Amino acid sequence: MTATGNTRVIGIIGPPCSGKSTVARQIESMGGVWLDADKIAKEQLTRSDVIDALVREFGAGVLLDDGTLSREKIADLVFGSSDESKARLKTLESIVHPRTRQEIRTALQAAREHHAEYVILDVPLLLESGWQSDCDEVWCLSVPPDRHHALLAARGWDRDELKRREKRQLPWGEKRRRSDWVIENDGSIEELTKKVRDRLGR
Template identity: 40%
Template sequence: MILAGLTGAPASGKSTALACFEEMGWYVLDADRICHELYDEDPIRAVFRGRWGESVVLSDDGRLSRKAIADIVFSNPVEMEWLNSFLHPLIRARAIEKESAEAAGRPVIFDVPLLFETGWEKDCRWTLSVWCKPRLQRERLASRGWTEDELRRRSALHWDSGRKLEHANFGLINTGSRQMLFEQCRQLDKYMRKELN
């Protein structure tokens, strides 16, 4: 069983929290990373090219363009629904495989941006949500090249940060320094390990 599921809005600080848990010996599963691995597999590329044509191919080596796929699915709810129904079971199955093959007895934390939206919180003993102020989130996303329009389109697919926080067993409030977030993670690590024993 996955011990903890971690979620939060884009640019809320999930990666920073995961780095802290990893530093404390947790095995980190990352839904986005698994998705990117799947994108590199020939059968997946073939399915995508069959559905969307060569426009999803980035280069001569046949690699998929995540940007082209994002442009397609974020502008068409039918395509987004198809993509999610196709990929989510594959991501979940791959996560379970990785956990059993690689975790080696370590506690497992699964980073899933759509943890509650997909219902995957049921696979986790505890759920954690990272929250930051919306202004700070917008600043971070702007520094990554996101426009306000892109943020609105992508946010429409997520529960808002407050709702995620409300549904989580634990909240990680990322409004201060990196050290403050790390301290919250350390306290949760201590609590969860104690509960396991």
């Protein structure tokens, strides 16, 4: 990893329901800054320039009566297996992703300027999109298969949808190899917390 400075920037990766948010909240409670790309991307959907761009692409039917964006209508347009849905998803990403990336970079710079001790960079496809160059280290969450399947089922995840998402990613074996630390989340939350504190020397 190539990031430098007093702020320790930690990229965090792992499949859904692997414990990423638990680790991020823990470090946030220790005074760290959690940059959640999914949350930042959703915030972009409230920007007037983004709404205008999406209306130009998809029509006024994506708006609610109050002029705000209907996330449900957008989801209906872009999530599907058809070529049309895939093309619309690429269009959505071309509008939202550059703005999200800039917001993350601005927040990361602000954290460094304020001498935050830690930043958790929680970005989907972190390795695939090159964000590891902004990190001092990358942590990868790993969960035993049986436990992971149970967690996915409890959260209502569709296994086929998960497989479709994974096709867009590096294999998890490769992600583990590229990570600086693999966190085996195979115990209680307290045990996971201790592993993180030990890693940080806290």
